[in-house]
Amino acid sequence: MAASPRRGHQPGQRATGQHHGIRSGADLEDRCRDLHTPRPDDSPAVAEWRQRMATRKRRRFTSKRAATIECVNAQARNHGLYGVRVRGRPKVLAVVLWYALAHNLMRAAALRATPR
Secondary structure (H helix, E strand, O other): OOOOOOOOOOOOOOOOHHHOOOOOHHHHHHHHOOOOOOOOOOOHHHHHHHHHHOOHHHHHHHHHHHHHHHHHHHHHHHOOOOOOOOOOHHHHHHHHHHHHHHHHHHHHHHHHHOOO
């Protein structure tokens, strides 16, 4: 029996460019525009948020936050949380909340153990 083709492809069919990093002109235009300039279709709250994100103080805060979040994600992976082995939103939420609780308890213990 012949090997089955990859999902979504027929035998002899070439893969389309959309899955291989080829971008359309609209995508490139979006990448070149200023992200902090409000768009015409933005609500007033989103337009205000975009302008607030352009400040130097917010950029510094966001860069520090990004480093912190990446650290949390790396720790999750180091503790084996690559994916969840349950199905359904309530069960996945339960697993993630258990991990968040365990992470917070471990961080609290580590911060208490740090000499002042």
